[in-house]
Structure formats: structure tokens, C-alpha cells
Amino acid sequence: MRADRPGSSTTGRSPEVLDRIRRSRERVKARRDAARLQEQTILAAVKRYIDAWHAIRARENKRDHDLEELRGRITEVEAEATADINRHRLTQAGVAATLREQGQNDEQIAELLEITPKEARRLLGLARTMSESASAQSDRAPKLQNRGRQQQTPNPAAHASEAAHDVGIELNAANREESLAEK
Numbered sequence: 536m537r538a539d540r541p542g543s544s545t546t547g548r549s550p551e552v553l554d555r556i557r558r559s560r561e562r563v564k565a566r567r568d569a570a571r572l573q574e575q576t577i578l579a580a581v582k583r584y585i586d587a588w589h590a591i592r593a594r595e596n597k598r599d600h601d602l603e604e605l606r607g608r609i610t611e612v613e614a615e616a617t618a619d620i621n622r623h624r625l626t627q628a629g630v631a632a633t634l635r636e637q638g639q640n641d642e643q644i645a646e647l648l649e650i651t652p653k654e655a656r657r658l659l660g661l662a663r664t665m666s667e668s669a670s671a672q673s674d675r676a677p678k679l680q681n682r683g684r685q686q687q688t689p690n691p692a693a694h695a696s697e698a699a700h701d702v703g704i705e706l707n708a709a710n711r712e713e714s715l716a717e718k
Contacts, residue, residue, distance in 0.1 A: 631655060632662035
């Protein structure tokens, strides 16, 4: 049947025509091969881009997770430091109270401890607050137990710790004010 259609047979064509048809087929094939190669190159590039995007997302997630852990650790370190500082402030307040009990006035306490009289008064105030908190807790405990309520053991250190923290903030603020005034 191919022979019945005009131009379908290669037997009646000249070598020049056949040569042109062959070159045309080669060009079409080369274009298809080039298009296929271009498509493969584009797909490979897009794949590399998507892989890089995925790596970026994974690294950002790891970074965020690591930062969150570090923030938690910073919070822990700050809390530990605050607790230690408050304990030391309570010790300082106790020392100031002991000096007061030994008959020293504010100026003498300040001189002995090499602090300002204002800081000495703050430490004495903290010691007084600790003492009042402890006595208030011990006064309330029997009353509550008499009413039939369960009472946990009072924790004057908790109140004193809060007071020490407050005094520490005041001391830090006072020190800043004094250093600004000196400048």
C-alpha cells in the first residue's frame, strides 16, 4: 500500500532528495535530543533547588530548636544565680543585724562593711523583714492548725528570698544612681 501513495516510496526519488530528507530527519532528531537534554538539565537544576530549600528548612528548624534549648538553659542559669545571690543577700542582712545587735549604728555598720549607710539601712531592713516574716509565719501556723486545717511547714526563707530579691534590686538601682551621680 505504501507504493500506491505518491511520494511514500523512496525508490522513485533522486539521491539528492533522499539526502535532504535524511538531513532533515537528523536535524529533527538532534532538536529532540537537545530538547530532552535541556529538560533533563532543567529538572536536575530544579531538583538541586528543592534539595537546597529542604536543607535550609531543616537547618532553620534545628537552629530554632537549639535556640529554644539555649533560652531554657539561660532561664535556668538566671534562676540559679538569682537564688544564690538572694542567699548571699540574706547572709549579708544577717551580718548587718548581728552588728546592730552588738550595738553598732548605721554609719558604723557601713564603715565596717565598706558600704554606704544607705546600703547598710537596706540590709537592716531586709533582716527586719526576714525576722517579721518568720515570726508571722510561726504565729499563723498554730491558729490554722487549731481550726482543723492542714498547715504546711512555714517557709520564712521564701518570703525572705523575695525580700532579698527586692532589696537586691533596690541596691542595684542605688548603686547605679550613685555611680551616675559621681560622674
